[in-house]
Amino acid sequence: MPRQLHLNAFxxxxxxxxxxxxxxxxxxxxxxELGHYVRLARxxxxxxxxxxxxxxxxxxxxxxxxxxxxxxxPLTLLTALATATEHxxxxxxxxxxxxxxxxxxxxxxxxxxxxxxxxxxxxxxxxGAEAARNFGLDAEPAHAERYARAAEFVDVALKLWDxxxxxxxxxxxxxxxxxxDAKIHPPRHQGTYFSVEGALNVPRSPQGYPLLVQAGSxxxxxxxxARYAEAxxxxxxxxxxxxxxxxxxxxxxxxxxxxPEHIKVLPGIVPVIGSTEAEARAAEQLLEDHIVHTHGxxxxxxxxxxxxxxxxxxxxxxxxxxxxxxxxxxxxRYTLVVELARRERLTVRQLIGRLGGGRGHLxxxxxxxxxxxxxxxWFTLGAADGFNIMPAVLPSGLELFVDHVVPLxxxxxxxxxxxxxxxxxxxxxxxxxxxxxxxxAAVDQLV
Numbered sequence: 001m002p003r004q005l006h007l008n009a010f011x012x013x014x015x016x017x018x019x020x021x022x023x024x025x026x027x028x029x030x031x032x033e034l035g036h037y038v039r040l041a042r043x044x045x046x047x048x049x050x051x052x053x054x055x056x057x058x059x060x061x062x063x064x065x066x067x068x069x070x071x072x073x074p075l076t077l078l079t080a081l082a083t084a085t086e087h088x089x090x091x092x093x094x095x096x097x098x099x100x101x102x103x104x105x106x107x108x109x110x111x112x113x114x115x116x117x118x119x120x121x122x123x124x125x126x127x128g129a130e131a132a133r134n135f136g137l138d139a140e141p142a143h144a145e146r147y148a149r150a151a152e153f154v155d156v157a158l159k160l161w162d163x164x165x166x167x168x169x170x171x172x173x174x175x176x177x178x179x180x181d182a183k184i185h186p187p188r189h190q191g192t193y194f195s196v197e198g199a200l201n202v203p204r205s206p207q208g209y210p211l212l213v214q215a216g217s218x219x220x221x222x223x224x225x226a227r228y229a230e231a232x233x234x235x236x237x238x239x240x241x242x243x244x245x246x247x248x249x250x251x252x253x254x255x256x257x258x259x260p261e262h263i264k265v266l267p268g269i270v271p272v273i274g275s276t277e278a279e280a281r282a283a284e285q286l287l288e289d290h291i292v293h294t295h296g297x298x299x300x301x302x303x304x305x306x307x308x309x310x311x312x313x314x315x316x317x318x319x320x321x322x323x324x325x326x327x328x329x330x331x332x333r334y335t336l337v338v339e340l341a342r343r344e345r346l347t348v349r350q351l352i353g354r355l356g357g358g359r360g361h362l363x364x365x366x367x368x369x370x371x372x373x374x375x376x377x378w379f380t381l382g383a384a385d386g387f388n389i390m391p392a393v394l395p396s397g398l399e400l401f402v403d404h405v406v407p408l409x410x411x412x413x414x415x416x417x418x419x420x421x422x423x424x425x426x427x428x429x430x431x432x433x434x435x436x437x438x439x440x441a442a443v444d445q446l447v
Contacts, residue, residue, distance in 0.1 A: 006386030009044035009052040015393035019290035031068040047402035051089030059131040066295040082115035087419040089426035091120030101156035109202040117206030117425030122213040147220040159187035163199035185439040226252035231264045242383035268361030268388040273400040280365040296352030313349045368404035
């Protein structure tokens with residue numbers, strides 16, 4: 001088949017723009033309404049998206065005055081959405097810094113079983129002192145240490161998902177044998193960060209493992225992605241930067257002994273759509289006019305790890321910012337924001353406006369044809385395998401994309417017309433094989 005786009009719907013309460021909740025059409029309480037997410041999931045499914053995604057963090061982020069704060073726990077919400085949808089993949093963020101492998105592996109296996117093979121895990125290490133203090137730590141662990149823990153966490157999770165062979169359940173009523181003990185493989189893992197003895201208490205799920213997603217673009221993040229990730233959510237502002245990231249990550253995967261086609265790169269794009277370019281620009285300006293700049297300054301100072309009061313709205317960023325090496329938080333996002341501000345000589349006010357829609361992801365205002373053109377350009381010029389679609393306003397932004405951009409992508413042969421019966425799991429939709437059980441594979445190698 002000709003190469004086609006992979007589309008993921010990144011759903012964030014009333015939309016990705018921080019001022020989206022202030023529009024007349026928006027419901028400030030939508031972030032805790034199941035019906036809101038059911039509607040969004042069904043809209044994305046109508047657009048034959050591969051998946052939808054819910055971000056998460058183990059802390060109350062920022063200032064509750066700024067925008068709808070707090071969120072339903074994503075695995076719980078996705079379990080509900082699994083019963084309201086039939087095809088679309090269901091991806092949740094879960095932290096390796098503030099979870100244990102056994103419990104998290106069980107939750108994702110359960111979601112995969114309930115959804116009949118549609119679960120995905122966005123693996124994050126969680127930056128920020130706020131989260132650390134919620135778990136008894138005085139400060140966040142160092143960046144490199146967080147990734148070392150994450151690698152061991154994933155290794156343990158893979159052992160747990162493989163701790164049941166696919167045919168471990170016998171169900172022989174006459175013989176009185178429900179399962180085959182020889183096909184249960186306790187991990188008996190003893191490592192630097194984790195000690196996990198017993199097998200998972202959930203059978204191996206339809207996909208074997210959930211789709212493994214990663215979202216960091218630092219050096220540590222790219223090394224981790226090359227080893228484990230099957231889909232990568234990333235942020236680039238220019239086609240050139242996206243092409244460089246794409247080719248670098250594919251090369252790293254090849255060097256790690258993996259098929260580069262088994263790691264899908266999905267940059268984020270915030271489409272603001274109008275029937276004319278002027279209408280789209282007006283919609284973008286309306287959102288920017290509703291930004292409360294005091295919140296934006298506080299968020300930017302937090303990202304740049306500057307003391308409160310360091311930034312002036314109508315001045316450019318200070319010349320003496322720390323280097324990325326000195327940052328223990330979100331390294332790649334820090335660099336992206338600083339480079340954007342330096343490259344375009346933006347004032348703090350202008351930078352806050354640029355970040356208000358996607359926090360560093362590409363924001364693109366235009367007609368459906370222009371949005372489709374930009375997506376096709378990145379896709380065909382070696383910058384993306386698909387896109388993380390991040391509507392500025394929900395539900396209207398997703399509906400506009402599905403109703404007006406999706407038909408154009410289909411007409412160009414870039415997107416499926418329907419899901420079809422042959423590929424039903426999330427892995428299959430992303431063109432990925434079902435992983436072999438590592439214990440069975442080890443036995444086969446010995447034989």
